[in-house]
Amino acid sequence: MISPAMSSALGDWLDHKRALNGAASNTITAYQTDLLGFLNFMTSYYSGAQGLGPISRITVSDMRAWMASERSRGVAARSLARSLSAVKSFYRWLADREGFEPTAVLSTRSPKFQKKLPRPLAVDAARAMIDTVQLQAGEPWIAARDMAVVTLLYGCGLRISEALGLIPADVPLPATLRIIGKGGKERLVPVIPAARTAVNAYLEACPHPMDADQPIFRGSRGGPLYPRAIQIVMANARMQLGLPATATPHAMRHSFATHLLNAGGDLRSIQELLGHASLSTTQAYTAVDTARLMKVYDAAHPRAHPRAARQSPTIPDLP
Structure with a gap:
């Protein structure tokens, strides 16, 4: 169980993510689930409802205990990394709002996991x-x-x-x-x-x-x-x-x-068709080699144009 003040803060943070970040409803639900799981663990860990005061005093050891508990429950490293990311985001926002030091939470290292590369069909x-x-x-x-x-x-x-x-x-x-x-x-x-x-x-x-x-x-x-x-x-x-x-x-x-x-499409255009914010995400989707990615990057980057290069002579050219 979490305190009414913490419940209200969590609701405000979710509203903030929904309004300013444009997060999808599924993403908001995932954030809520991750945060409630974390807060409920801390409630059990300390044998008492977690309000804004106790939560602001969480230590590195507390974070390690939570992560160890999640792994012992069979939570995969990828899922735990996602939950930790949600917890950090919430704490960063809450610390700015309440004026406490969030270093113990923000410095917690995310578990390493092997990224799954997409495998397109022939x-x-x-x-x-x-x-x-x-x-x-x-x-x-x-x-x-x-x-x-x-x-x-x-x-x-x-x-x-x-x-x-x-x-x-x-x-x-x-x-x-x-x-x-x-x-x-x-x-x-x-x-x-x-x-x-x-x-x-x-x-x-x-x-x-x-x-x-x-x-x-x-x-x-x-x-x-x-x-x-x-x-x-x-x-x-x-x-x-x-x-x-x-x-x-x-x-x-x-x-x-x-x-x-492979049929000759431009990587930048494909990025726009897929709706990717980053060209590197499109690179992963298409398993395109780094040399081809850099060719597109060079062509699109301002430093690739002679006029921009003359205006910024101290900036070295890209390889």
Whole structure:
């Protein structure tokens, strides 16, 4: 149990993240879960409700005890690193507001973990996946639905949440689709004819009415379609095709980026299509080599232009 004052502070911080940082609802929920878990541990650890006073006096040893407890519960290093990041963010905000020293929390080292590199499918495997997902359904309209969703992931590079968030106002799909992605960031995505055809085929087959405030992709009973359903369909399809476990809905987005790059697409343009804030994230998606990344960086950076170089002669050129 945490004190009313701490509960109020946590609520204010979540509102702050939601309003100023544009955090998505799923991200806010994750922040809340991480912070409540941490605060509840400290309550148990000290055998008393944690208010603003006790929380401001947390030591390095306390932080180590929490992290050890999380690992003993089987929490993976990646998940613990995410929780620690949320705790640090909250403490940085709370320390500014309440005027205490947060060094003990902010200096806590994040656990090391191996970053999972995305594994795009080969071109023929991506096409086979689109053809095979429709074979998993017992009803024609569900087959058309699954094919339409996976085609959007691969053909337009959408996140699964973005594809499943399309509403009747978005169809028929235009030549360029306006997508609101993570953090409320807006981007324009070209729609290939195959994606438009697949979505139209689904809409014609779907037996459920298209209410204006409901997403177009529906579950078998007419409710919103959830990502888990597509994950299961793709899992069945990849087993049928003999593809690895990495052939997930998100891998179709990776495949979109990699295949577009291999076909001559510009890395910076692909970054914009995917909605990435950092070019290095796009690099990871496409497994592009560092030399190619630096070529794009040099071309885009102000220091690469002669005029900028003359204005800043003391700054060395990039390698």
